[in-house]
Amino acid sequence: MVEKKLWYEKYFIDPLNKYAANRLIKSITGGINGGVNVLLIGSFLTIISIIISAIPGLNQTSFALKLADLKVLVFGIVGMFFAYSIASSNAKYNKIDKQSVGFFAVIAYFIFMRPEFVVDAAGTTYFSVEFSRFGANGIFVAIVSGLWAGEVSNFFKKRGWVINAEGLPDIIKTWFDYLIAGTAVTLGAWAFTGLLNIDLHTLFSSLLTPVxxxxxxxxxxxxxxxxxxxxxxxxxxxxxxxxxxxxxxxxxxxxxxxxxxxxxxxxxxxxxxxxxxxxxxxxxxxxxxxxxxxxxxxxxxxxxxxxxxxxxxxxxxxxxxxxxxxxxxxxxxxxxxxxxxxxxxxxxxxxxxxxxxxxxxxxxxxxxxxxxxxxxxxxxxxxxxxxxxxxxxxxxxxxxxxxxxxxxxxxxxxxxxxx
Amino acid sequence: MNILLVCQGGMSSSFVVKKIKEAFKNKGECVHIISKASMEIVDYIDETDIVLVAPNVLYEIEDIRETCTQHGITPVILPMELYGRMDGEALRVFIINSQDGGNDG
Incomplete structure (x- = not known):
């Protein structure tokens, strides 16, 4: 039975379905939905702090302020979780190991964030990066990190030409595949920031602000x-x-x-x-x-x-x-x-x-x-x-x-x- | 018998699954049925006999079909109105029929 397609199916539904079924789009969608679950923790903290602020005497106490800081912290690091969850949803669609790929994305995310190592007078090293980059402000960098880690890993994993020695146990082969993939993800991200000196975060901010x-x-x-x-x-x-x-x-x-x-x-x-x-x-x-x-x-x-x-x-x-x-x-x-x-x-x-x-x-x-x-x-x-x-x-x-x-x-x- | 029902986020399907489970229970039959987001199929398909697809993920039916076929399963698309009305009994009959007469998924 062949049904003739209606005009809106041909020009509206089909292209949109095709777009929605695109692996990269699906990875972003699935990843953001997964990452939003992390926001639930912050949401719960928000409810608690609203209740506390309504109680006379508790408002502005050190307890309330510390709780507010905790809320800022939890919301402030969601970008990293988005990087992880977008990568792992991409890995799911590619049917490769989602945890490894998720970790690669977190590494890429940290590299793209361009942290600095600051040594104080006492010789203690501090890890320094603008805090707002880690939160939802870093969502675009998270998307890039997730897709970069996912697709590069997929490329190396699917090729499987990395180590093809006969008689090598499967587990060792898998291990090498991910080692090569992870290194490629990491070095690629570093080449971008370290060698080409591109700051993705600033780049996205300037490009996307008008959008x-x-x-x-x-x-x-x-x-x-x-x-x-x-x-x-x-x-x-x-x-x-x-x-x-x-x-x-x-x-x-x-x-x-x-x-x-x-x-x-x-x-x-x-x-x-x-x-x-x-x-x-x-x-x-x-x-x-x-x-x-x-x-x-x-x-x-x-x-x-x-x-x-x-x-x-x-x-x-x-x-x-x-x-x-x-x-x-x-x-x-x-x-x-x-x-x-x-x-x-x-x-x-x-x-x-x-x-x-x-x-x-x-x-x-x-x-x-x-x-x-x-x-x-x-x-x-x-x-x-x-x-x-x-x-x-x-x-x-x-x-x-x-x-x-x-x-x-x-x-x-x-x-x-x-x- | 293990059944997996997938939808966009695994939320609406969780309500439908509850109704289907009740319907099977009323007939004294025992099935194991769970609901998940469509992207999670790969994690559950190994222990699944039947894959049901909600009408809100038809945009990726080709991908779903491909994944299922690799595991020797033909996905069954649930009719829109039965899914929407969460008619557990009608869905139970539909599922059984889909398995008997070579399904049309």
Missing amino acids: VHVFTSFGGSLLINALSPLLFYFGIHPLSVLTPVLAMYMTATAQNAELLAHGLAPTIANGFVINNLATTFLLDLGGAGSTLGLNFALLFSKHKYQRKLGQLAIFPSLLNINEPLIFGLPIMLNPIFFLPFFVVPIINYVITYFVLFLGWIKIPSSMALSMHIPAFINAFILSEDPKAVILVIMLVILDGLIWVPFLRLHARQVEAREK
Whole structure:
């Protein structure tokens, strides 16, 4: 059976699927998703410090300050974990040893960071590198380190021409393969920084700053917020396409978090960027396409099958997982639902942008980026502003109301079909 | 029988797996079924008999199929609406049928 492809399949879905299935893109996506799990530790520390700051007498004590330092430390070294996890996800796709490749990436990452050895008067050697490079600011260097380590190792491993002596035990062969691969990764990285004297971090900063500006502008972010539901509507998981773009938003979050750590209030005047990853996560109401409002509308529906789906899907929805709604209702490729699914995230974004622009709510600036925390709680963690929770509740109610007429239309269609 | 269900991040599939497990249990059958992110297939395929694929990772079905074929397994794509509605019983029947009549994955 050969089906003729529709125009949007040929020109939209196929190229995007091809892009998302690209090994390098998949490695970045998988690696960033894996690395984000490390941010969970920092997120938990954030929750604790929010609780402590609410307790009179504990605020500003040395205990609270030490805890704040711990938070800065944990968030400050995530770049290294991204290097490791991007390399190991690349190794998984290449089907080679992920741990070795991950270690090579960490070595490459340290080399690309260009640390200096400083000897003080007493003769003690210190390892010195600008701290912010190790955090989310180093995400691009982490991506390069991860892919560099992964692909170079793959090249040497797959060739297998390194040691082909007959009668050599397999384990020795493997050992040599990785020795050669690891050395190549290391020397290659060193040639770049040591011999060619290129500072990747500075290079990326200057090259990507204008790009980051475009994406974090009102329009750029609007585009991304509109693209996400569009992709999901056609059955392409938005994260499989957009994760590399999220890396750009992450650098903006890192800059905001740094300003916050210096004690500045999160306002535009103080140089905080509205559209950073924390804001994107705050807008992730029930999953890509902001379907939490829809889920509540289903719960209150007059139609039994809609209520049933709503009950099934509410727990995943609270954890920002909306596959049950996308595939179960279904929203995907369903003409009735295109409009609300496409429009709701845009409305949420525009309202939130102006609320933040007017300074009614603190600009979300926390590195506590975790995808699967209920939207109402996440809003507070990301912005440390209780008013953000009220905003999210209002958006969810508004979203639900927008969905109601479309659900009624759908129910009428389903009933007509059953008759 | 060991079953592996893969999706984008291993999150939505974990809810579906729970329902499938319940359905098998209700029929008094014992299966071992786990959910993982699609990139983790290589880590689990050695101890897997059946690979189920969620509709949210169809973009990389070619890669998944290649990995599975190397291990003599034909991946089974789960129908979108059964997956979305987390209909454990219907999925149980679907899985069994896919194994009986030479699957179409």
